[in-house]
Amino acid sequence: MRPIMGALVATAAIAFLPATALAEDGESVLEFKLPSKATAEQLIKLGYDLGDGLDQSQPGQVKATIVVTPEEKAQLEAMGYPAVATIQTPADVDALRAERQATIDAEAAAKAALDGAAGAKTRKAAVGTVRAQHADYWEDAGGRWISIEGTTTEASVTNPCPVVNNRAQCAYTGPALVASWYGADGQQVGTGTLQAYLDTDVTPVAPYLYHTGKFRLGDASTIGTPMPTTVKIASATGDVATMAVSKWVGNGAPEYAQGFKQDFNTHYVDPQEGYARITALADEFPNIATVQALPNKTAGYQRKAQTIVGMSTAYTGQLTPLPAAADQAKAVVVTSKAWGHEGGNGIGIRLVNPGAADEPLVVGVSNNRMIRVNLATDSAGAITTTAKDVVDAINGNAQAAELVTASLYRTSTGTGVVTPGTATSLLSDWLKAPASYPRGPQTVKMLRIGKHQDGTKTGVFIYCQEHAREWGTPLVCLETAERLVRNYGTDPETTQLIDNLDIFIVPTINADGAAYSMYDNNTQRRNMVNYCASNPTGNNDPFARNSWGVDLNRNFTVGSFFDGFQGAGNVCTGDTFAGPSELSEPETRNEAYVQTTYPNIKFAMNVHSSGGYFMWPPGAYKPTTRETLPYPPYGTLNYFDQTAAAVLDRIYNYRHTAVLPSQTGPVVDVLYSAAGNSADEAYYSHGIVGYDFEIGASKVLPNGQSQSTGFQPCYGAVGTGGGTGTCNANLVNEGHDEGMEFANGNYALLAEALAYENDTAAPKVDAVTGSDRAVTFKSDEAASIYYTLDGSTPTTASTEWKPNRPREKPDPVVVPVGAALKWIAVDFKGNVSAVQTKAFTTTPGDVGGTVPATLALTLDGTPSFGPFVPGVEKDYATQTKANVISTAGDATLSVSDPGHLTNGAFTLPEPLRVSLSKTTWTAPVANDKVDIGFNQLIKSTDPLRTGTYSKTLTFTLSTTQP
Template identity: 40%
Template sequence: MTKQKKQKWKRNLVVMTAITGLGFSTFYPGLSIPVAAVEQPDQPIPKEESVSIVQLEVPNQKAKDKLLELGIDLTHRAQEHNGILEVDAVVTPSEIAMLKTFGIKVKDTLITENQWNARTAERQAATKIEASLASSEDTVKILRANYYTNQSETFLYIEAKTSAGTAASTALTATWTENGVEKSAALNRFVDYGEYMYHWLELPISAIPSSVKVTSNLGGTATGTVTQWLGADKPGNPKKHYVKDFVDHYMAPGELYERAEELAKEFPDLVEIIDMPNKTNGYRRLAQAQLGNTTNTAVVVTSKAWGHEGGNDLSVEFRNPGTINAPLKVTADGKKILVDLATDSSGKTVSTAQQVITALNSDAKQLVSAATYRGNTGAGIVSPVTAKLTDGLNAPANVSRDPFTVKAIRIGKHRDGSKPGVLGYAQEHAREWVTPLVTIETAERLLRNYAHDGETKKLVDNLDIFLVPTVNPDGANYSFYDYNMQRKNMTNYCGPAESDPAYRTSWGVDLNRNHSVGSAFDGYVGASTTQCRSGTYAGPAENSEPEARNLVWLADNFSNIKFAMNIHSYGGYFMWSPGAYDPNRKTLPRPTAGEEAFYWAASDNILNDIQDHRGTVILPSRTGPIPDVLYSAAGNSADYLWYEKGIYAWNFEVGADLWNKEKQRWEAVGFQPTFAEGHEEAMEFANGLIGMIKVAYNNAKDHQPPSTKAVPGNGKFSGPVDVQFETSEAATIYYTLDGSRPTFESAHIKLSGTREGAETLKVDKTTTINWFAVDAAGNIEKNYNPLSNSKNFNSVTLTIK
């Protein structure tokens, strides 16, 4: 720490000590200062501290003024975001703690002292790379050049990649002709977690160009044809007499399962209800009360019984017994706990919070437990007060507080495991109210169209369909009746220091971070294993939650499930594995090039079905593997299904942004839009879920082996050759380069890069390539058997002179 910064910190400490010594409860609106109930001891001179640059969230102008008054070292960066002022500052840990008392909190740590040193080394390395790139022409690839028309306008979307993309100075510009006029625009560079992904452009157009040209400032160029992203004309006439629209309001868990049971009764030949074995913790809480208004005098009392099982009937009273030199005494009389506080010779109460807590935990332990407020020492003197305990839950009595049995709706003419299985599950996150409607609407359509719609009949007759309307019923009930932004379930793993009633909306486990593949426990990014109140808290261990274990049970016990859709909201994404990466941004293993091609091909069908309802376009920038279009989600359930069970698993994020033509911008719809909007989302994504079911049907009926071709094939060449494979359909290619028989253990063709196509094989010496292909349905090219001594694999020999 510099001498000037040490002097400034001492000044701040004097100011802070003076303020807290005054005992103000409020300095000015919005900025609270803790009240000191007992004399504060002298504070030692702070030890030398490291310095970092952080982004502060400052609630108002007065708070900003306070920053200046305290002499906080501000940088020159400040901006307003959602009504909150964000200011960057150079601070020590002690300053951060002091600023919290003024309502100013750290949003993000930008640079630490160690990072400064690393950044210096990084910059030096980057300048070397940039100098190297500048000396040679780069290569540009156009990954996508699409147009699409949504509810209100036509857009041009371009993704391009440059070999020099690791340098931020590399710029790409697109040019095209629109109504006879040449137009151009720069592409945005997209970098995620330190990895260059691609450059992209998206903007409204008045006419559709036939082609685009992308040029790099380093000289590279590429030209591509503009094609339609979604909504291409499809053969056949629209369906007639196809009934739909079976939801008219948001449905809580009880309603969802009542509807499911009604369908099972109405269609006994087509439906059964599967009770999952792992009951949830229940929509229930222990009853609590917080007695006292300041941190070191407060006592948090928690019932031993659930609120609805007697905890809500308890009350606690701290009182002055009215005598001098009285001892501290606790009396537990039925539903009332009476605490006679100790008094001194003048009759004044002298019991500290910690003393009262010790007495309660000794003499009323059959009814309650007690703790200080958030780990405070409890040295303050408590005051007489009375409080009634409550679990704080507001759902009506007809909403059960007991552990909940999660159910799956199983639909199919033959539900004996002989048919390929398809799984759709919703509401892992409680606040996503639209998602269960997608499953219920889908169930209704499958059953009510079965008798007269041929396509529906073939789906139900030839597939085993599992729909789980709500994975997280406890959290869903809490979202509906108590706190609508609840994300997690309701299980509280926080200790006493984080279990006071004011934290009740932060408890729980993120069920889509609780699975065993790519989890935070294994070091993957996107979840917390230590912060119990984090929105992405992964729980105390992998699969700790019954809700997560139910999904595992379903996949374990119904091995015929081959396809799955995890339905979330909002944002209009369509994603698949890998779903997580480590701190070095190394993802879980990427699908093979053939598997990735199948994901994309199937997605085209599913997204077209979504668009059919009202024109909603799931953007190409929001379609693809999870880390490529969103962020790392350690321990998500789709990764478990894909990597452990081999299930093709997608993720919907319903609720695509809506384009406001007047304002010329995208607008988010939220987790709980008006039902008019939520209804539309349910309709279009039910289309999509049935689209995924159709993909499963077509896959099951696919008995045609793929065919492949190596380009170039047999021949003599004067130099190194890049060999690529042409395939008749999405298929994984296994190959050898040493003349041996290819098997499933052989190398396979991978992706050439993020969001790119299949790699090529570089052959620089005489080589025999042996290979075979297998498609997503398991058909093997030429009916070759890799497990036998069969010789009918493909083979070419490239002779390099």
């Protein structure tokens, strides 16, 4: 297409151009090998820059970091000091500078786009490249905050990504996103750069999910200041998205009525205490509460008794350090056949030096409890028995084999000659709970609360402590249970809940692991089953006893490790060990039993710790493709959000803890993939809304900083783990308070379940028309909206109005002229609205007008450099402006080759340089100003002729889309 020409020619009389170029220093930072520290000191005296120090970690040599030019490098090497490593080159520095400038430019461009949205002139990218997803405001002890989230369709990620420590180290390479927030008067009150969020658990390429940022608007003294009303998110490419700010928490959630009974916990509890408490509640309130023993007993708070003999250092129960290689080859692991508490504890074994030559290896058992192994010797009386010999001899002796099994240490071949013991080693299960705490399999108990326990009312299943070390979680379940039964009949809300819901509460799912965490290993996450015992290369020895067990929240059947999903493993000592098969554990079978046996259960809450999350399905994806379990319908996701708003508001009521917007949502969007978790099991297998709490939100301090709480924060003002140390001053009463505030959250969940129980009304949905027949839907409740454009009656099989990607908002539906938009809405209860219709038709005589093709370029005047001074080197500069008017789809401004300024027959040696502040437009523009700069370098040796130097330049404004 031929370019369309506007006012295309202008002339300017000018003179001389710039010679100020940056000179490269050419210095590199290299590491040199020197013979001694004295040599380094001598080089310093000679003027070499040796940086910040010397590396003398290798005996007999010194490495020095020296800043050198190429000539200095050659000189040092000629002196016999070789360069052994390159730390930094001028090219590296240039790359750093370029990277820095690129970031600055990108952020400036995004800021310019925001300014353009506010009225300044700026270029625009295609509308819709940036999406505003969330803009949430709240207040807490640290002050006032806003959380902003958005995406860009122009995002990209480095590919392939380097992998370090099994994690993809990918980099986001798309445009920068900058957010600004505005008050009700439209004035900007703050701005900040959003950070790209990549899912680095996915390899080989960590995908881009979205951009997010949390910004502190002011400290606690500013609370009460009006919150921002609008957020704009701008891309460096020019697009801007706008959305209204919502108040995240503090929206006036219901407070408890006067006289409401609460605060029933006094300390962290072990599983038996928890079960005893719910049993006592059922006994005290038999009209509304019953306790039930779940059918699958746990594997047990029990261990086989063990010890290790044959090592040079006697084993006395220690966990670290692991044996040295020589001791591993000599070690014999002895494990009782009986559980420790059933006879394994106290079995004795001793490896005896017979003290004579040519003795055979003999195993004997005395008193049915003591195993004596007389070791073999050679002709000189030296012991010749290896660990393997001892293992074979014990296992081959009928009496000993009735008591114990002997094995080699892990992967050892047992070739080391054993060390005899000076005393009998006694086997122990090494369990530390008091004798009063029951050993063996445990019965998991569940409290059922409700006036009608016949399955006719909506069921809610609340369960705690799947992970053993999360001591605060059973307090949430127990506080919830106590509040319910003790406020029934006196508190109106509680009475409504119990009269109209069927509530199931398990304070501790993982009874064995929880007891082990409480009394033995506070960091225990899993249950206590030792699957390493059947693993020939597993860690079946007492050094490994704290690493056994199955992660119960990875042992379910949906999206499991066994189906190829991410977030679990098959290593028997792994913290996310999925077990030998799905539902292999009695604890997980108990959960499945509850959900299968009581089909009226529609809501579930799995209470975990810590970090402060509120999550729901999907919770798992494939490791390389990030293929997630299917997202629920958009209306269901909205229902999750709707419930979350109520729950988080009630949590906030207690002490203004805000569970962050960035930590609220589907598990895969805000945390990670958890293959085989219980929330997915609930939703995909049973149709239950499966929620996950992570109690223990980081505590926000008055200075705005965060204090992590951990799995076992101080309950009162005493150290964690049962110690007597002074509590972290920031965490006094933290364990108590977490139980209180998240019990508040459970009450809100129950209130939402009650609303579900009573919901018989169909959702009311309006179609809101924007420009160009773009329609968005507005509903009075969370609902899935299905629509048609072909005149047919919509059903739930029709197109669902939903976003293009998770956490976004749906695009408007563009209705063709003459088409009819029909829709229905379905809420989570299943109530369906009547079919509604909206149509758009053309009408004659529309008011309108036409725009003639216009492409105009005018210059503000003829610039001049002024007088040139002969014999003096100087870079002269001048400027003018051009005014651009274009009705074209695009436009490009160019200038003819400037060449050299002339004065009759005389020409300046240095060329004229011309710069334009803007050269392209991607949309129509009116009266847009372009800065035109002119530069002319005059050197001190350039001859100058009296007169005027000038040059006629041609400026061209053209388009390919007139």
